[in-house]
Amino acid sequence: xxxxxxxxxxxxxxxxxxxxxxxxxxxxxxxRIVIKQGERSIAEFPxxxxxxxxxxxxxxxxxxxxxxxxxxxxxxxxxxxxxxxPGADTEPxxxxxx
Numbered sequence: 719x720x721x722x723x724x725x726x727x728x729x730x731x732x733x734x735x736x737x738x739x740x741x742x743x744x745x746x747x748x749x750r751i752v753i754k755q756g757e758r759s760i761a762e763f764p765x766x767x768x769x770x771x772x773x774x775x776x777x778x779x780x781x782x783x784x785x786x787x788x789x790x791x792x793x794x795x796x797x798x799x800x801x802x803x804p805g806a807d808t809e810p811x812x813x814x815x816x
Contacts, residue, residue: 721800723749729792735785736778742795743774750796753781755788 730738735753742748743765753761761784763777784791 721798723796723798726795726797727792728795729790731790732785732788735788735791735793736782738793739781740778742793747797747799748795749798752794752796753784753791754794755791760784760788760791 728738739751742751748765750765751763752759761780763780
């Protein structure tokens with residue numbers, strides 16, 4: 719079972735920034751968030767599977783401060799996609815006795 723990473727970019731207004739980052743963290747497969755204004759990276763937050771609650775509060779406070787200063791920005795997200803073994807997503811047929 720392996721995994722691969724890929725990047726995704728979303729453009730947001732400053733007022734939407736905190737909500738979007740909060741949503742991304744809840745998704746769980748995000749490894750890193752980079753906030754950019756134009757081509758310049760203004761913040762980067764590495765995330766791990768255990769980032770929740772109190773640990774995430776300082777990151778969210780920083781994102782809120784950034785949102786107050788920028789208007790148009792983009793969020794680049796590094797995601798991790800795990801490969802499932804063949805047949806892992808299928809359930810046994812209820813009609814077949816095991």
